[in-house]
Amino acid sequence: MMRARALPALRWIAGRIGGALLVVWLVATIVFFALRSSGDPLEAILGGPGSQAGPEAVAAAREQYGLDQPLVVQYLVQLWRIATLQLGDSYARRQPVGDLIAEQLPGTLLLAVLALTLAWALAVVGGIITTSTHGRLGRLADAILRGAEIVATVTPGFWLGAVLILVFASSLGLFPATSQGSHPAGLVLPVVTLAVPIAGFLAQVSRDALLEADAAPFAVTARARGASEPRVLLRHTLRHASLPALALSGWAFGNLLSGAVVVEVLFARPGLGRLLQDAALARDVPLVIGAVTVVALLYVAVVVLTDVAELFVDPRLRGPRPAALRAPDVAVGS
Structure with a gap:
């Protein structure tokens, strides 16, 4: 009897969790590719427009933030960060994203x-x-x-x-x-x-x-x-x-x-x-x-x-x- 009553509750909870995960995945995917299509985020990392960083500094920044990896790899890394609640550091503010939020x-x-x-x-x-x-x-x-x-x-x-x-x-x-x-x-x-x-x-x-x-x-x-x-x-x-x-x-x-x-x-x-x-x-x-x-x-x-x-x-x-x-x-x- 108790098991029969618990099944609707479990289905209801599972449906809500599944819906939440789907929404987060869709939002993260759309935002990631929209931002990447608008320009290179390296500009924010190097201090904004007008940065005088040399080729060596640019290469080092790309490697440090994983921007030298294929776009699909960067996307999967970002999804993993969201799944593990490790949102990383802000490119522009150099602070943990979680603390800023x-x-x-x-x-x-x-x-x-x-x-x-x-x-x-x-x-x-x-x-x-x-x-x-x-x-x-x-x-x-x-x-x-x-x-x-x-x-x-x-x-x-x-x-x-x-x-x-x-x-x-x-x-x-x-x-x-x-x-x-x-x-x-x-x-x-x-x-x-x-x-x-x-x-x-x-x-x-x-x-x-x-x-x-x-x-x-x-x-x-x-x-x-x-x-x-x-x-x-x-x-x-x-x-x-x-x-x-x-x-x-x-x-x-x-x-x-x-x-x-x-x-x-x-x-x-x-x-x-x-x-x-x-x-x-x-x-x-x-x-x-x-x-x-x-x-x-x-x-x-x-x-x-x-x-x-x-x-x-x-x-x-x-x-x-x-x-x-x-x-x-x-x-x-x-």
Whole structure:
């Protein structure tokens, strides 16, 4: 009996591990060959453009970093480093890649987590307002709310960030334009810049699901039993409507990590995004592959956590899933 229950869990875990390995391999492969096709990384090793290194120094550097080997051999060596978590040293910075990533990663994670939290808060508030006013404010008001969501979704991050700097930093002086030091005020504009487009997308998804849940039989039954509107919202419809947006949270987090590159450069904020940009411009292959690999692993981890969260929110998904991850069987909307 225990063995039969353990098999789905093992298959689920094996599938997630296999998916993570596949993502890391694809990312590392694409980045490696893209960087090598853009130019010789020896330039970064010898100090950047304009290096006056002689032929002997060039030959010695090629031998030291294995650049005299065939490209396939260099690729396999890089994969072995990733598999053994020995990412090597940065060509340009002459420091271990792991140390550089560990130093910059917390700032980027803080930015992404705060932005995702704010995006969820804005999406939920927008969905609640839309549901509570649906049919009361008329088609014009509903169209305005929908238009605001679409505008938020398609707004480029660099443009929004520039506008926020112009209005709230330069004109009003409410927040600093650059994230210097550890003062919380320096996080406000970068977090809002990242959160608004994601909030628009999540609001579109959650609003439609919330309107559907509000008219569902379980919500009508709850009202017939005397439940107040706030109780129906908190105990029934909001939980049901959160499922589509929750399923997209993994994608949203990955999008926030990629958007951090633009935001960290725009607001002069230290983090993995700026580190990755500098490494790419310098053709620093070990540092770029190490940073991108870490981002890919974080994305996979968040997707897995999202799957687990869906199991606890929606009991209908628990049938083929691991028994160890199952919550008490409470129907959605009950």
